[in-house]
Amino acid sequence: MNQVSCGTSRIVGVRFAVYPMSDQFADIIKSALKQVDTSKVWMQTDDITTCVRGRSEHVFDVAEAVFVQAAKNGTHTVFNGTFSIGCPGDSEGDTYMSEDGVRLNKEASSQTEVEASTHFALYPMNNPDYMQVIADQVETAKEHSTFTKGVHYASRLDGSANDVFGTLEEIFVDTAQSSSHGHVTMTATVSANSPSQKDNKRND
Amino acid sequence: MNQVSCGTSRIVGVRFAVYPMSDQFADIIKSALKQVDTSKVWMQTDDITTCVRGRSEHVFDVAEAVFVQAAKNGTHTVFNGTFSIGCPGDSEGDTYMSEDGVRLNKEASSQTEVEASTHFALYPMNNPDYMQVIADQVETAKEHSTFTKGVHYASRLDGSANDVFGTLEEIFVDTAQSSSHGHVTMTATVSANSPSQKDNKRND
């Protein structure tokens, strides 16, 4: 991949992995993937992460679905990924941009109850006003019931996996739209079923 | 935390978690932490991630040590973190900047053999030349034996945990220095003992 040239397509991507903290981690991941319809996204997995690319709604739909299906049986499970738009580096996956907007996994994900907690961070690249962009999105997050507080280098959300991924998607898509042709990335660590006490007391 | 104001201190931080894919994950993490000397860094853990801040050498020293101690017994273990400099948002942990440079965990980490594979991505903020900065650092990585190839949104390194974290540190510190007062972040997903076949064939 040529890391210097940015593409012009507005394809969205996420490079992520899901970590079930279990001796059965491989089976849990395989079983989760079987329950997720990935036909509207370009997808490639190696031994470290999985990369999913396509329209933003399908990228978020698949990311949420893999996490929810892996976490639904109660195992402590973490989704860790970086969403990206504006610098695909090449045109692989561009055909997936012509898919329609109907989400293939939304219904199954919504019907699966998983409580999630996340730390996310937004990185609008090459933007002198990026700190203001981030502050604006924190305000957007606060309009959702999911926003809990800021922590060093990140913000915290708590809620159903459905609401948490919904907030992440809105923040990412809003930022991408306000940055027109810009390169925006967002990291998210989404955790379910942690045995540790939730640090979800709001600051305000 | 006020997300809009950047501090002036050059304190380095990492927000990370280590994921042992095992029923014994909590014990593995607790036992790993007991074997890591964290006295030269500010450290705070919640139910999602751990934040470590201080001089860059100690931040990388502690990050590598926690990963190595958690992975050394062969469990598939992943370190996932975002390193950051230039936007602490507040001055918490600044007293740790006066520690000397002697690494407290280097010897133990070096003596522990863990093979690691990583995807990393560098984000120099508010820098119109950021794609060139990234390209330069990929060249730096190529001077190390660890560099394998670029993938969508990231670059891949393979080698001993010691060499992989060494490469990550050099890339991050070089970028931070070349960005004088700038804000730079770097994500890294470092994996050990994966049962999946390594996709570590070089492209060149």
Ligand SMILES: [Ca+2]
């Ligand atoms: Ca490619």
